[in-house]
Amino acid sequence: MDIHGGERRLLDATPKGLYIAGRWREAAASFPVEDPATGRTLCEVADAAPEDGRAALDAACAAAESWAATAPRERGEILRRAYQLMVDRTADLGRLMTLEMGKSITESEGEISYAAEFFRWFAEEAVRVAGRYGREPAGGYRILTTRGPVGSCLLITPWNFPAAMGTRKIAPAIAAGCTMIMKPAALTPLTMLAVAQLLEDAGLPPGVLNVVPTTSAAAVTGPLLDDPRLRKLSFTGSTEVGRDLLRRAAGNLLRTSMELGGNAPFVVFEDADVDHAVEQAVIAKMRNIGQSCVAANRFLVARPLVDTFAHGLADRMGRLRLGPGTAPGSDVGPLVEEKARTKVTALVEDAVARGAKILTGGAVPSGPGWFYPPTVLVGVPTQADMFRTEIFGPVAPIYGFDTEAEGIALANDTEFGLVSYAFTRDLSRGLRAVDRLQTGMVGLNRGLLSNPAAPFGGIKHSGIGREGGAEGIEEYLTLKYAAVGD
Secondary structure, three states: OOOOHHHHHHHHHOOOOEEEOOEEEOOOEEEEEEOOOOOOEEEEEEEOOHHHHHHHHHHHHHHHHHHHOOOHHHHHHHHHHHHHHHHHOHHHHHHHHHHHHOOOHHHHHHHHHHHHHHHHHHHHHHHHOOOEEEEOOOOOEEEEEEEEEOOEEEEEOOOOOOOHHHHHHHHHHHHHOOOEEEEOOOOOOHHHHHHHHHHHHOOOOOOOEEEOOOOOHHHHHHHHHHOOOEEEEEEEOOHHHHHHHHHHHHHHOOEEEEEOOOOEEEEEOOOOOHHHHHHHHHHHHHHHHHOOOOOEEEEEEEHHHHHHHHHHHHHHHHOOOEOOOOOOOOOEOOOOOHHHHHHHHHHHHHHHHOOOEEEEOOOOOOOOOOOOOOEEEEOOOOOOHHHHOOOOOOEEEEEEEOOHHHHHHHHHOOOEEOEEEEEOOOHHHHHHHHHHOOOOEEEEOOOOOOOOOOOEOOEEOOEEOOEOHHHHHHHHEEEEEEEEEO
16 A cells, blocks of 8 residues: 655655664664554664664763763753754654554644653753752761762653653653663654654754664663663563563662553542543543553442443443544544454453443454454453453443442552542542552542653552652752761
């Protein structure tokens, strides 16, 4: 199938090489990037080998001293220019993201706006890194503390938010004075390569950011984790891979930030506004076609409300239009690859075999692409595989509960602890839920909570550290104490 002329021009204008030491270079091999809506190959991208990873670390370390010495205001101004460039290029970046990832143009452009805000937020945080100075309590000397960049960082990002997951790491690293090696997901490398070009255009010096797309992630990143020059690892992805990376990072005692898997409960208490809960459920479930670590995964509903909530949600999700993200009027694009759809299909079939009833969706459509329809299941037993598994697709399973205590207990019955959602009109109950839900984030009467000004991250097996907010830059800073004699 031919690619539309405008899309071909966009793809031709997007860099496809390795970005090392401020230069675009070829690799010995390449790999295809495919459109999940059609299965067609969009283009070929340079496939980094271990020696390319080493070259990227060499470049990051060579730039580290001068970049750390760069004035915070100058670093902030680069981020501010990057913010404006990203806003100006929203249409092209959004379409590029839709081509390689599948989400609708509207949603892709929304992600570009969100991603740009990390540049703006950390442009302002760059000049606010502070220490303290004071007299030692006994009066013998003075205490001086300063904060500086942690050093060269390895950043590994997932495919589902190819712009925002990158800028959420890159922006605080730039603001703190760190240099970076970025390894984007092989399924969606084009957006990050375009962001690297954008940062170069904004004036980021050579070697501060290096980008090495690869299909051999372990072979390229493993030697970097073993290299004593690397000082930090930041990873967003599955808990399974995160555990392996933490084990590897322990060898050099690297600073780590881990944003891992989720199994988000969406708890609707008996006094909730059901219409509002349904509206927010669509937002919490369907962002990014359900392919999000903060997507609502288990809908826990007080039994008196189950029928009303389930049919309301099925009505809303059943009206969403399935189609390529580039098609006008499309609400729900394809899943990212065949493996993702196979997983979702198996989870739904397992739930139905255990007694769940499908209210809408549940059948793979014919035709090309990895589409799966918005699906609502009711009467799902907690023994179903999807109760313990991150679905990562447009499927909403509904479970009933009888008491507040039972609802909270079901919500907490998971190894994950990234985000939870709670709906109630009772402020006291809402605050109890915030206190008792075992997650790093809570959406109280709200299905969308990601914000560059707020700390994002989880507990339990959902991660270590926080991204965004005033806390986000701390992940890239090290603290030094000096005892200053009188």
